[in-house]
Every structure is written in C-alpha cells, then in structure tokens.
Amino acid sequence: MSAEAAVFYVFAVITVGAAAVVVLARSLIYSAFALLFAFFGVAGLYVLLGADFLAATQLLIYVGGILVLLLFGVMLTHKLYDLDLKSEVTQFLPASIICVGLFILLAWPIEISFSLPGLGNVRILGALWQTSWATGPGRPAGPTTEEIGRLFMSTYLLPFEAASVLLLVALMGAAMIVRRRKDA
C-alpha cells in the first residue's frame, strides 16, 4: 500500500468515524466535538485531492465559524442531556427504511438479476458499482489559489457578487429574526 493510500485511509476513517459519532452520540456536546474531527478529516482529504485553498477555507469557515456558531447554539439552548434514539421509536422505522433504501440504491455490492413476468429483466446493483469511474493520475497537484482567484474575477464574477449579496442578506436576516421586539 502506497503512502498516499495509507494517508487517505487514515483521513477517511477519521471522517467517517467522527460522522458516526455526530449522528449516534447521546449528548449534544459529543456530537459537536465529533463534528470538529469530521471537518478536520474532510480538510485532510481535500489536501489529498490537491485542493489546498479549499482545505484552508474549510478549516477557517467551518471550524472557526460554523462550529463556533453551533456551539453557541448548543450552549444557549441548554438541553445538554438530549438523547433521542430510544425515545423516538415511532420515527426510527421510517428513517431506517429510508436509509436502507438509499444504501441499496447507491452501494449495494452484490448483483442480483432475475426476470419478473410483468417487468422483464430486473437487475439490482448499487449505482456506485454500475458507473465507470475515471481512474487515473488525475490533475497534477499544485497550488490552486491563484487560479481560483483568477477564475473568481473573470468567469465566475457574477456568482461571486451574488454570494456576497447573499451573505449580507443572511446576516441582516439573522440579526432581525433574533432581535427583541419592544412590544409591551
């Protein structure tokens, strides 16, 4: 196993393990801190994919901004002992049906093909195994910041400006939603 594959597996295990803890943990604080590790794992995978600017952006915005915001939300709403999977039995079944169905659609590894009288030939195989992935060396790794900056200012100028307007609107909207009304 090459060094790149070993590093990939390490980061992948960190990310998936942390995501599992986020979803399954009892307490909300465990979920928040596991989310931190999940973001770090994803940033590491970005670096492996040759997206260095995106990895730095991810760390800055997700860990430094969104995670802090989520922690504020957790602290301000104050129910630290929240646990759910045992008390939500009525909603556990539809959710698990959806998850299992999605898994079968996407990642079912064993091909099952049979012929039904009405429908003809039926083949069940996950979409992951049916598509022909483009394997190869891929784009050569290198610094991407300059190119992304140039693309932002030339071809993708409109989405860039629209994103800044969106951020302004979100900021004002969030501040307006939370403000205290002075109605007596």
Next chain:
Amino acid sequence: MLTRRNAVNVLMGIELILNSANLNLVAFSRYGTGNLQGQLFAVFVVVIAAAEVAVALAIVLTLYRLRRTPNLDEADFLRG
C-alpha cells in the same frame, strides 16, 4: 438527522451532508475533468452553508425563546 429531536443536532447533520457533497465535487474535479470548476463550486457551497447555519440558528434561538425547549416536536405553531 431524520430522527433527532434537538434542532442543533439536525443542523449538524445538515452540515455533514453538505460536506460530503463538497467532497464529491472536489473528487470529480480532480479525476473527472481537469479544471477547477468543482473546487469553485465547493467554495460556494461552503459560503452558502455558513449563511444557512447563521439563519437557522437565529430561527432556533427564537424558537427556544418562545417555547423554552430546543426540541422540534414541540414547534407545532402552524398545526391546526
């Protein structure tokens, strides 16, 4: 995310989903096409996720102020 009652937990699940979609985009950008469009799209997704978390937390905080609980089950104002 489909089963959790606490609103902030649901938000964390949403962030995980957005992150996984981002990872997919960047992987396709590297191996499928050779240009940086996937990475650019991923930057925009990060920006939009940040805006969405801000607004969603504003909503959660207002809900908490009204109902004194972060559970989503009890947010049934609109139910007839």
